[in-house]
Ligand SMILES: Nc1nc2c(ncn2[C@@H]2O[C@H](COP(=O)(O)OP(=O)(O)OP(=O)(O)O)[C@@H](O)[C@H]2O)c(=O)[nH]1
């Protein structure tokens with residue numbers, strides 16, 4: 001919760017496998033090209049990076065217009081093409097401590113919609129940084145929605161035929177997910193519905209953040 005009743009701050013952590021579209025997703029949430037996002041045979045993002053966005057009159061609260069401020073932490077992939085698992089983990093750990101002292105409002109797993117799901121996709125959130133409470137903050141973003149559409153695939157059909165491991169993952173996110181085209185020309189138009197859902201997630205959590213506990217190397221719920 002922020003001191004100013006008409007300003008809500010969301011700390012958003014992006015996690016995912018290499019080239020899943022984490023940085024591109026960060027860009028659509030911000031509505032600008034802040035994070036380096038490009039096609040590569042190896043992981044592009046080498047260390048955590050924080051970018052901020054501020055959207056005035058984003059929503060109404062208590063009968064007044066309110067501002068949404070987002071702090072987005074883009075992270076190196078896990079598994080990473082060049083870094084060891086321990087290096088990725090330490091980098092995210094330190095970034096959470098330094099940049100998200102207040103805690104986290106959304107843990108976003110970025111998955112490609114056009115690539116078959118593998119249980120490996122789930123491993124990036126098993127970095128031992130997250131306590132069981134993270135599930136209340138968990139959100140899944142499927143990128144490459146455009147590829148999905150190009151191939152005439154219907155979302156509902158695909159999801160009902162999804163592999164069991166993906167269904168379990170969606171259940172653990174309490175079916176909170178969104179499909180995006182992270183390279184849409186109108187970044188903000190694509191990002192706004194996701195921001196609305198992440199804001200609603202934070203509202204469901206009564207604006208209480210998931211606090212990072214440095215000593216315990218875990219995240220816990222805090223008031
Ligand atoms: N068509 C399409 N391409 C996308 C989408 N999202 C990401 N891409 C492309 O996928 C490639 C990788 O995107 P990044 O944003 O760099 O992915 P990343 O997960 O940050 O990658 P690493 O930092 O290497 O782990 C880029 O060429 C993006 O343009 C999408 O929704 N649709």
Ligand SMILES: [Mg+2]
Pocket residue numbers: 022023024036037044045074075
């Ligand atoms: Mg990246």
